[in-house]
Amino acid sequence: MxxxxxxxxxxxxxxxxxxxxxxxxxxxxxxxxxxxxFDIIDLTDFEKKAKINxxxxxxxxxxxxxxxxxxxxxxxxxxKYIVHLATGDIAHSFHLPAKAMGDPVDVLLLPGQIYRIxxxxxxxGIYPIGCTEYCGIEHNKMRTRLVVLx
Numbered sequence: 001m002x003x004x005x006x007x008x009x010x011x012x013x014x015x016x017x018x019x020x021x022x023x024x025x026x027x028x029x030x031x032x033x034x035x036x037x038f039d040i041i042d043l044t045d046f047e048k049k050a051k052i053n054x055x056x057x058x059x060x061x062x063x064x065x066x067x068x069x070x071x072x073x074x075x076x077x078x079x080k081y082i083v084h085l086a087t088g089d090i091a092h093s094f095h096l097p098a099k100a101m102g103d104p105v106d107v108l109l110l111p112g113q114i115y116r117i118x119x120x121x122x123x124x125g126i127y128p129i130g131c132t133e134y135c136g137i138e139h140n141k142m143r144t145r146l147v148v149l150x
Contacts, residue, residue: 035107036116043088046114055149058082060119064092064109066136069129069144076149080120085109093133096146100127108133122148
């Protein structure tokens with residue numbers, strides 16, 4: 001014969017699991033990051049700007065292509081940067097870990113679009129930038145670094 005605690009314990013565990021699962025699902029995708037998206041016709045000018053990024057420039061350009069983000073990016077802490085992202089070949093995803101500024105950055109990049117994000121409150125350090133959208137056989141090599149100076 002079942003005891004009263006069996007009738008209370010099992011439903012309590014199920015309710016707790018459902019509540020935690022709901023909370024987890026609700027928190028997925030929450031971020032303070034605002035992403036602006038624009039159509040682009042010609043990437044030639046964008047590619048040129050991506051090759052001459054300087055830490056002193058407020059606007060930074062990052063051009064993704066199979067299987068490269070280009071050179072490492074150097075920025076300074078305590079500044080606000082407008083980062084423009086684009087890809088000219090296939091879908092990529094720009095990923096910067098949470099330890100760089102408190103929240104992770106994940107932006108899906110599609111060809112024909114420019115994405116603009118704001119990076120601010122960067123902490124000094126070296127952070128990996130990766131592609132989290134499978135982009136081909138050498139996807140695992142699509143890495144660079146963000147170097148944040150004092």
